[in-house]
Amino acid sequence: MNPAVSGDWQRLSPFAILSFVGLAVKIFARGAVQGALPVVAAILLLRDDEPLGLGRLLPVIGGLLMLVAVIAVIQWAYFKFRIAEDRLLIRKGFIKKTSLDLPYERVQGINVERSLVDRIIGLVSVTLDTAGSVQAEGKLPSVTTEVADHLRASVAALGPGLAYALPEGGTGEAWAPGAEGAPSDAGADAVAAARAGTSAPAGPRLATRPHWGRVLLKLGPADMVRIGLANRNFIFVAAMVGILTDLVQPGDFLDPLLEALAAGVDSAAGAFSGLGALAQLVVVVVLVGGALAAALILTVTAAFLRHHAFTLWHDGRTFRSRAGLLTQREVVVEAPKIQQLTVSQDLVLRWFGRFRLRALPAAAVVGQQGGQNPGGLDVADVLDVPLLDGRRAEEVRARVFRREAREIAVLPRDGAFRRVSPHYIRALALRIWLTVGLVLAGIFLQLLLSGVSTAAGVPMLIGWLASIPVVVLVAWQLWRRRGYTHDDNGLASRGGFIGSKVDAFPLRKAQSAIVKRSPLQRRKGLATLQVHLACGKVTVPYIEHKAARRLRDYILYRVEATRRRWH
């Protein structure tokens, strides 16, 4: 076995202190927002005779920084880990001592992150993701790539779902973990081979570049721009600007705006109002254009930072993605753990003819004894492909679901999708309309309490009644986006309002199934089918009751007749 990964207790590299500093700062920041900030604000308000200058703040900040540094060093000094044959053990904590025991067979996925500092020094941070239980998550900051590789190989060998480890026909070669430049860890391979019961891979040993299987997808700079454009925040800004530009009537629009601005930028506003109407318009256009451009630059930069050089590999049952400009993030997900694929497309992505794909693993605790609360999904653990075309999405689908459900529709405009009953429009419209009514009633009550006369309710009532056509249109659009399809092995449900989203899963992965019927549905012989998965639920609303029941029974049959693991 490699000396770097021997079975003794060891410390992290001193560079890990930096990551502990980051952690401490994060905790402090959270604490400050929750608790300290109101206190500080109160002090500032009460003692306005003595303004808090920089000179008085500096010692406080300096003291905090010292505290953070000391805490980080202590945390580093008390952090020890041991790599045993079948598990990773971590001991940490100075005041509150924690010891973690992470058997490799419980590990759901390994994420490797390389921050800028890590990359300069040549270290990585490894996170072992254990089925979502927060307290049992193991993170090793700043370890050598050898340790990362060893852990990866061990988990691949001992992890759950061993039987799926058969490499897919085409690749031929078994997986061979290894990082850039670093020679593969022979000890790990031996462990892996022994556990997997396969012979050690003989051929591809000479490969010195990373062999992570086939590259499924690689995103270039143009794609980053697309991701940036499709960013929701950008759409929001653009929509706001669009509304504003629609409203621009140089005369009456600018005055209130100027008044608002005047308080802050008095002189600028004075100069501005000195201009003619046309010049004012030009200024507004420039301002709006500037804001748009700034938003665009911001979102595109964010896309570059997060997704730069996004690459997706597939080998056997392992999917691996790596991306990031400064901090490089690597997500490794095993295909059997993927419960559901979600393919979504908003307006901008539709314009580009691209999709976003997410592979959701189980969010809850796995294991017979259970007892822990299922933690929330950490976004980092989800295999998230920010941009890919339809053909690639279908390829990923086929590779994730393998022979079961490899044909199930995942693209929103797949012809296989069936509409749900039009009665759905009626039910939805009623629901939305009543919700609007409730909100209006709340506002009305508020107005009454603040002393407005009852007559104010009349325009509100008229507005509520007048909203019916809009509500019906909204419901109709929602119905148009709804759809479902299934085959022997999988089910896909589509939904959305402006964009669309498809959730597809193999029937075998269902956890429980519910058939629901509202009074309207019972009158019309309809029902809603809800399938709960380990990562959430998929709903098929307003289908024939008989079809819903049959589908439910079939799903139950598929779940109960299989003895294969779902994770």
Place this chain on the structure above:
Amino acid sequence: MADSTPVDTGVPGMFVNPVVPLDSLPGTESLEWTPLHPRFARRLQVGALIRAVLIVGAWTAFHLRVLPFIAERLPWLPVFAWAIIGAFCLWSLLWPAVAVPRRGYVVRDKDLLYKSGVLWRSVKAFPFNRVQHTKLDSTPLDRRFGLASLSVFPAGAGAGHRIRGLGQETAERLRVYISERIEADGDAESNDTDAAPAPAEDSEVNSETNWETNSEGAGDSGQ
């Protein structure tokens, strides 16, 4: 489920994958639903009564102390509030008598079904081989009536699914039964995955067949 396809090939461990006619799948139409414990409705009513007393007490205090100031502006508000509270209390007192008889459960060989709802009805199905663990709990009031609640936890269902109003003994028996099923299943699963790597994965079936006409089970035949 597997009962519908008991094909014995005579060869132990031989993988069989017979066609399952969809109509032969067991449905839920002809099931005998087991009702909840007969005292459960009464227990809910007693709970509602206690709650009603508490709510009315709290609101009376509020009425005496704070409400006069608001009532100066909105004279109808106290009446309105009392009407809502009264309706709520009355409803929660009477409703259990309507709702509880509509609830029921069935324990089948491989799953647990639970139905509920008067206007909005639902039938939930929990396959035993997806249940992670179970929980039994009872409040002091429950225990006075000899009742208990059983929760089943499939993966991903945070708070689990709770079946209230079982007799204590029934609940305990159910819990033991489900636990046994989970354990048996867990053993079968691990054996299966270690020894014979999932035959269904390698058999190229089903992908082209039409679900409506020809549904095959690609999973293993049952135990």
